[in-house]
Amino acid sequence: MKTPPPSPRSEVRRKANRGHYDRAQIHAIIDAAFLCHIAFNDAGSTHCLPTACWRDDDFLYIHGANNSRLTHALLTGECAVCISHLDGLVLARSAFHHSMNYRSVVIYGRFGAVDEVAAKAAAMHAFLEHVSPGRNRHVRPANAAELAGTRILRLPLNEAAAKIRNWGVEDSPEDMAIPVWAGVIPLSLRPGQPEPEAGCADHPLPELANALRLKDSP
Amino acid sequence: MKTPPPSPRSEVRRKANRGHYDRAQIHAIIDAAFLCHIAFNDAGSTHCLPTACWRDDDFLYIHGANNSRLTHALLTGECAVCISHLDGLVLARSAFHHSMNYRSVVIYGRFGAVDEVAAKAAAMHAFLEHVSPGRNRHVRPANAAELAGTRILRLPLNEAAAKIRNWGVEDSPEDMAIPVWAGVIPLSLRPGQPEPEAGCADHPLPELANALRLKDSP
Numbered sequence: 391m392k393t394p395p396p397s398p399r400s401e402v403r404r405k406a407n408r409g410h411y412d413r414a415q416i417h418a419i420i421d422a423a424f425l426c427h428i429a430f431n432d433a434g435s436t437h438c439l440p441t442a443c444w445r446d447d448d449f450l451y452i453h454g455a456n457n458s459r460l461t462h463a464l465l466t467g468e469c470a471v472c473i474s475h476l477d478g479l480v481l482a483r484s485a486f487h488h489s490m491n492y493r494s495v496v497i498y499g500r501f502g503a504v505d506e507v508a509a510k511a512a513a514m515h516a517f518l519e520h521v522s523p524g525r526n527r528h529v530r531p532a533n534a535a536e537l538a539g540t541r542i543l544r545l546p547l548n549e550a551a552a553k554i555r556n557w558g559v560e561d562s563p564e565d566m567a568i569p570v571w572a573g574v575i576p577l578s579l580r581p582g583q584p585e586p587e588a589g590c591a592d593h594p595l596p597e598l599a600n601a602l603r604l605k606d607s608p
Numbered sequence: 609m610k611t612p613p614p615s616p617r618s619e620v621r622r623k624a625n626r627g628h629y630d631r632a633q634i635h636a637i638i639d640a641a642f643l644c645h646i647a648f649n650d651a652g653s654t655h656c657l658p659t660a661c662w663r664d665d666d667f668l669y670i671h672g673a674n675n676s677r678l679t680h681a682l683l684t685g686e687c688a689v690c691i692s693h694l695d696g697l698v699l700a701r702s703a704f705h706h707s708m709n710y711r712s713v714v715i716y717g718r719f720g721a722v723d724e725v726a727a728k729a730a731a732m733h734a735f736l737e738h739v740s741p742g743r744n745r746h747v748r749p750a751n752a753a754e755l756a757g758t759r760i761l762r763l764p765l766n767e768a769a770a771k772i773r774n775w776g777v778e779d780s781p782e783d784m785a786i787p788v789w790a791g792v793i794p795l796s797l798r799p800g801q802p803e804p805e806a807g808c809a810d811h812p813l814p815e816l817a818n819a820l821r822l823k824d825s826p
Contacts, residue, residue, distance in 0.1 A: 429647030429656035438647035438690040472656040475712035571811035573804035593789035
């Protein structure tokens with residue numbers, strides 16, 4: 391139920407295809423995400439927390455409440471951030487050769503603070519644009535108190551690496567005649583039926599990022 | 609673009625609704641997942657890696673290659689594991705009050721090894737059953753060499769906590785008249801068109817776990 395045991399063919403494919411360090415590839419994987427997972431140490435313990443994220447230029451951005459313990463830990467120590475997308479279930483003819491298709495990025499480094507007011511406002515603008523392109527034109531922007539209560543942190547992407555598996559089944563030759571459906575079931579995050587607030591149903595539906603087209607909803 | 613600033617109402621709701629420590633709730637969040645993110649330390653650095661996971665009784669299981677650096681690090685040190693599901697985008701009338709609906713679990717502890725052959729075979733059986741119920745009856749089970757090359761680890765769930773946000777928009781009263789669509793766009797992982805291997809299209813499609821019904825595919 392993992393990648394195949396080493397063989398000349400699979401070894402080459404794994405090395406060639408699973409490690410990607412190209413910047414455009416890394417950016418694309420980050421841009422397709424709404425959430426990242428942050429691994430960090432605080433007071434001698436290791437933690438793993440999910441949080442919303444977005445990218446601008448060659449930085450990963452997150453936000454949090456001002457003066458939080460998380461913020462302090464991230465600004466004072468090294469961390470690792472992982473973004474991953476589960477793209478499919480790879481169903482093989484043998485139990486062992488089942489696998490999953492995915493794209494993931496791991497970033498190492500230390501977050502820095504974005505504290506200048508205009509830079510914070512620009513970052514929050516970029517965050518909302520990432521979630522729903524164009525929506526900034528229609529909603530009330532963050533005011534001074536809201537910006538003051540929010541901490542923006544960013545992590546440079548210079549120590550980032552991607553891994554991708556995006557191919558089919560790799561069964562052993564002796565298993566090929568087993569009479570069972572084998573193949574890939576693609577998986578993707580998709581929108582359901584929008585749930586408008588009272589009084590909002592007549593306004594135009596929002597645009598969504600990441601190809602989450604609402605016309606695809608059930 | 610976060611939870612609202614403290615107010616009597618939202619403070620109570622956050623405290624009451626975001627922290628869940630009920631075992632059934634934690635199990636349900638884990639059982640809905642195919643992937644977890646593991647935060648751990650190795651040689652002085654913090655790492656965050658995605659890997660496949662499943663639950664049996666009150667343990668989270670993962671697997672990996674035998675004698676890997678990851679396995680060694682997990683067996684010799686404490687870690688934190690996070691499972692999260694992004695359930696929706698919460699689109700408010702003000703930029704600041706945008707949020708996301710989610711379910712997440714964080715588990716703290718140290719992995720132990722499952723090394724006895726029958727226990728390993730049972731764990732791999734449970735893993736495939738988690739991905740595709742009933743599929744074990746149709747595929748070739750793992751043989752001795754495959755089991756020997758796989759390490760099974762499990763983490764007790766006694767130090768696990770869940771967080772959930774599953775409600776609507778929390779705009780301030782003064783923003784309620786802003787003429788923009790506000791509400792929740794539910795998100796869920798859904799299957800696309802199955803991609804059978806050559807010669808497999810006539811076999812019955814697999815069952816999928818986690819309510820990923822193939823009849824819902826586009």
